Amino acid sequence: MNSVSPNAVQYTGGVMHSELVDGRRPQAPAKEAGGEPEEMDKLKAKLMSAWNNVKYGLLKIYQVERFRLAFVSRLWLTYRREFPQLEGSSWTTDCGWGCMLRSGQMLLAQGLLVHLMPRDWTWPDAQQLTDVDFEALRIRSPVRVGGVPIPSFGSPRGSGTPEKTPPSDLTPNRSEKKRFECPQNRQAEPVHQKLLTWFGDQPPTPFGVHQLVAIGKSSGKKAGDWYGPSIVAHILRKAVAHTSVLPNLAVYVAQDCTVYKEDVARLCDPPLSQTPPESDSHAWKSVIILVPVRLGGEALNPSYIECVKNILKLECCIGIIGGKPKHSLYFVGFQDEQLLYLDPHYCQPVVDVTQVNFPLESFHCSSPKKMPFTRMDPSCTIGFYARNKKDFESLCSAVTLALSSSTEKYPIFTFVEGQSHDYGLEAHSSNHTSPAPHILPPGNPTRVNHRQNSDEFVFL
Numbered sequence: 001m002n003s004v005s006p007n008a009v010q011y012t013g014g015v016m017h018s019e020l021v022d023g024r025r026p027q028a029p030a031k032e033a034g035g036e037p038e039e040m041d042k043l044k045a046k047l048m049s050a051w052n053n054v055k056y057g058l059l060k061i062y063q064v065e066r067f068r069l070a071f072v073s074r075l076w077l078t079y080r081r082e083f084p085q086l087e088g089s090s091w092t093t094d095c096g097w098g099c100m101l102r103s104g105q106m107l108l109a110q111g112l113l114v115h116l117m118p119r120d121w122t123w124p125d126a127q128q129l130t131d132v133d134f135e136a137l138r139i140r141s142p143v144r145v146g147g148v149p150i151p152s153f154g155s156p157r158g159s160g161t162p163e164k165t166p167p168s169d170l171t172p173n174r175s176e177k178k179r180f181e182c183p184q185n186r187q188a189e190p191v192h193q194k195l196l197t198w199f200g201d202q203p204p205t206p207f208g209v210h211q212l213v214a215i216g217k218s219s220g221k222k223a224g225d226w227y228g229p230s231i232v233a234h235i236l237r238k239a240v241a242h243t244s245v246l247p248n249l250a251v252y253v254a255q256d257c258t259v260y261k262e263d264v265a266r267l268c269d270p271p272l273s274q275t276p277p278e279s280d281s282h283a284w285k286s287v288i289i290l291v292p293v294r295l296g297g298e299a300l301n302p303s304y305i306e307c308v309k310n311i312l313k314l315e316c317c318i319g320i321i322g323g324k325p326k327h328s329l330y331f332v333g334f335q336d337e338q339l340l341y342l343d344p345h346y347c348q349p350v351v352d353v354t355q356v357n358f359p360l361e362s363f364h365c366s367s368p369k370k371m372p373f374t375r376m377d378p379s380c381t382i383g384f385y386a387r388n389k390k391d392f393e394s395l396c397s398a399v400t401l402a403l404s405s406s407t408e409k410y411p412i413f414t415f416v417e418g419q420s421h422d423y424g425l426e427a428h429s430s431n432h433t434s435p436a437p438h439i440l441p442p443g444n445p446t447r448v449n450h451r452q453n454s455d456e457f458v459f460l
Contacts, residue, residue: 068126069122069123069126070122071332071365071368072122072123072126072364072365072366073121073122073123073126073364074106074110074113074332074342074364074365075106075109075110075113075195075196075199075363075364076106076342076362076363076364076365077102077105077106077109077199077344077363078102078343078344078345078346078347078348078362079093079094079095079096079098079099079102079344079345079346079347079348080093080094080201080209080347080348080349080350080351081093081095081347081348081349081350082349082350083201083202083209083210083350084201084202084203084210086209086210086213086223087203087210087213087214088222088223089222089223089224091223091224093347094209094223095347097223097224097225097226098209098227098344099323099327099328099344099345100226100227100228100229100231100232100321100323100328101209101212101213101227101232101235102209102328102344103229103232103321103322103323103328103329103330103344104212104227104229104232104233104235104236104321104381105199105207105209105212106319106321106330106342106344107236107290107318107319107320107321107330107381107383108207108236108239108240108251108288109195109199109207110318110319110332110383111288111318111383111385112195112198112246112249113195114318114385115246115249115286115385115387116191116195117188117191117192118184118185118188120184121184121185121188121192122185123185123192123360123364124185124186124189125360126364192360193357193358193360196353196358196360196363197353197354198243198245199353200351200352200353200354201350201351202352202353202354205353206239206242206243206245207236207239207243211239212232212235212236212239215235215238215239215242216231216235218238219231219234219235226326228379229292229321229322229328229379229380229381230292230379230381232321232381233253233290233292233381234253236251236288236290237251237252237253237290240288248285248286249285249286249287249288250267250268250285250286250287250288251287251288251289251290252264252267252287252288252289252290253290253291253292254289254290254291254292254413255420257291257292257293257412257413257414258413258414258415258416258420259289259291259396259413259414259415259416260416260418260419260420261396261415261416261417261418262417262418262419263419263420264287264289264392265389266419267285267287268284268285268286268287268389268392269283269284269285283389284388284389284392286385286386286387286388287385287386287392288318288383288384288385289383289384289385289386289395290381290382290383291381291382291383291384291412291413292380292381293379293380293381293382293412293413294378294379294380295308295376295378295380295412296378297378298378299374299378300373300374300376300377300378301378301408302373302374303406303407303408304406304408304412305337305373306405306406306407307402307403307405307406307411307412308320308334308373308376309334310402310403310405311382311399311402311403311412312331312332312333312334313402314384314398314399314402316384316385316386316391316394316395316398316399317382317383317384318383318384318385319331319332319383320380320381320382320383321380321381321383322376322377322379322380322381323341323376323377323380324371324375324376324377325377327345327377328344329341329342329343329344329371330342330343330344331376331380334373335370337372337373337374338370338371338372338373339370339371339372339373339376340368340369340370341368341369341370341371342365342368342369343365343369348362351363382412382413384399396415399415400414400415
């Protein structure tokens with residue numbers, strides 16, 4: 001998706017920003033015979049330069065404010081303590097072991113924000129988090145988060161329309177927050193709160209840690225164990241499949257670094273008896289596609305860095321769960337050679353989401369963090385979202401183009417026509433609820449033992 005960045009060429013006050021960024025002074029208009037003295041021309045040039053510097057500075061302030069509101073609006077799910085005891089254990093906290101589950105929750109939560117909230121939604125109360133730390137984000141180059149640089153990052157998924165230059169009277173005063181608010185944000189707050197209740201740390205919640213740990217038992221995991229990004233992808237798939245709160249959403253997990261388009265179609269296209277009398281695109285369920293990959297051996301293969309950047313630029317990308325070795329993080333974007341992330345390694349008291357108007361502040365982070373690409377663990381799961389069939393087709397094209405940027409012989413993953421069993425992968429299929437008799441079911445002990453050792457990653 002194309003967006004305007006601080007370094008993009010655009011006219012402001014008759015002078016291109018590229019001239020300002022490159023350090024080239026704007027040329028003064030040629031003097032006519034009998035024109036003004038040279039001193040007047042110099043004064044005009046200085047005034048023009050000062051004016052453009054002011055407007056460029058205001059643009060950066062506006063961009064940072066847009067980014068700040070959008071970043072704070074993301075759901076931040078961290079370690080919690082003093083929650084009800086996990087079944088079959090003595091654990092009342094996930095501190096020290098549940099970071100990948102929390103990262104997975106954030107990835108799923110981002111998909112649900114895109115699925116349920118208005119397109120340009122931002123949390124109306126984001127302004128109350130005043131201790132925002134943006135020291136790390138000195139604007140030297142565009143920051144890409146959720147698929148777009150700062151100017152268009154006004155929602156959890158970005159916007160398809162380039163942001164216009166802000167009014168010349170824009171100031172950083174927080175009393176001007178109404179500039180960034182709209183009525184639909186406040187109207188969507190009940191959905192925002194409802195969504196958070198699904199991730200509460202109580203046993204009945206569909207995507208809370210209690211439910212995810214219970215589902216993980218079928219993969220040989222228990223409370224206190226380390227969860228890899230591939231295992232978590234399958235846990236999220238099962239959690240969405242088991243709940244009734246999202247009847248029009250499905251989760252597909254890629255197999256062996258391959259997305260089989262017909263498998264996605266079978267998952268998203270409901271039976272004829274359930275198909276409403278609308279067009280084909282409306283008949284499809286929305287889908288979150290999770291792709292577990294391993295981008296190298298013991299360390300990240302540098303050849304894939306540009307490819308990861310291109311993926312994070314896409315509007316359909318909802319982020320990447322991975323991190324540093326044994327230290328899970330949720331990557332939401334990048335700036336230059338640094339990844340931007342949300343960190344689940346912060347232990348907070350449990351919040352009772354069954355209470356009316358429970359506090360939301362602890363579910364939103366005010367401090368974006370950065371990490372060099374070179375420290376990224378090669379094991380990760382990439383997430384995408386498609387609202388309908390048309391979006392899925394666009395997703396396939398856009399992601400395939402992004403994957404082609406790698407200098408490696410083999411892409412990170414691929415999209416292929418047909419079904420997984422067409423390629424002899426019956427034993428690995430886990431996205432179908434009714435496998436053929438000869439296909440090993442997801443809970444088969446043979447598969448569990450294999451996945452405990454390798455987490456089903458494919459080395460590229």
